[in-house]
Amino acid sequence: MDLTEIQKEQQNGVTPQTPKVTIDRIETTIVELPTIRPHKLSMAVMNIQTMVIIRLFCSDDTEGLGEATTIGGMSYGPESPEGMKLTIDKYIAPLILGKDATNVGAVMHLINQYVKGNTFAKNGIETALLDAQGKRLNLPISKLIGGAIREELPVLWVLASGDTDKDIEEGKRLIAEKRHNTFKIKIGRNHPQVDVDRVSRIKKELGNDIKVTVDVNQAWNESTAKKYIQQLQDNGIDLIEQPIAQDNWDGLSRLTDFFEVPIMADEAVATVRDAFRLAQNRGGSVFALKIAKAGGLINTQKIAGIADGADIALYGGTMLEGTIGTAASAHVFQTLNTLSWGTELFGPLLLVDDIVKTPIKYENCALKLPEGPGLGIELDMNQVNKYQRKN
């Protein structure tokens, strides 16, 4: 290897020899699927979910699938569907075309050198690379990244119709169907007292055996949080998710320290660095893991490692992805040593239809992935064409 090659290698982090299997083409499509009912969060009401579907074609004829999805346009996270598509088409694809498709770590390292932030888009690309590699080696992604410790993952349901009677009816029906036994209630749109009374009523109606958590999605300030978390705790609510602004990390530590009810960091814990800082200050007794926030499955495992080391419990979160993103999340959550709070990987159930031929199975309050290499998912192109954004 001459000096220029070594310099090139140091610059790119990618072996300069011509790879045997290259990334040949990347196709991104914006797909929009209606939700089964309006899904009301503190910052957005969702009537559709918009996903960027990624198809990554390699020179050995393998195709990897990925998904880049956010919630409520730009109201939840820093990336929009249109922005994620643009980031991939104009910045990530030109960087990685012709590179070694079999070296996922090196390709992601290269992307991280030249594309800052944009973890949602990067996660979609990493998923597609892992899916292609899994198909190539005939291994499910979970095996590629360490191996599945659990086959089935517990899945809760989110009550977010905005109407308390409807939420109670929905919850009771899903308990009777044995589809879910844990519910998360979205709050933060109303006066805190209205929300707390509403949640306490739902908890009472669903019964003592049913766990009920709340997600405030940052809607409260610290003193409001202190007043109303006390009431939620007194009413037997099991977990409080992201009550205050995502960057009020010290506030999260104070609340975690003060209350007995576990406090979960969601928006606050996105990257590996966030996890390290929050773990140092104990900002949260539970971390919500999401592959989109972390920038991929491998970073999600790193965050889980930090949490394990700090005795912080784990929860498998969602960006309300469709089947591709949900399957990718499930593969990495299957590999974790501990997942005390289960998952919320119900995204496909919130949508009226699907774009895959191999749906995920939900029964007995758990999710089961389809078997097969990579993600185990096959795209249905007729459905993609049907739901592709037209303008």
Ligand code: MUC
């Ligand atoms: C969030 O903040 O947890 C997850 C489930 C859901 O309904 O919304 C998301 C976002």
Ligand code: MG
């Ligand atoms: Mg949340």
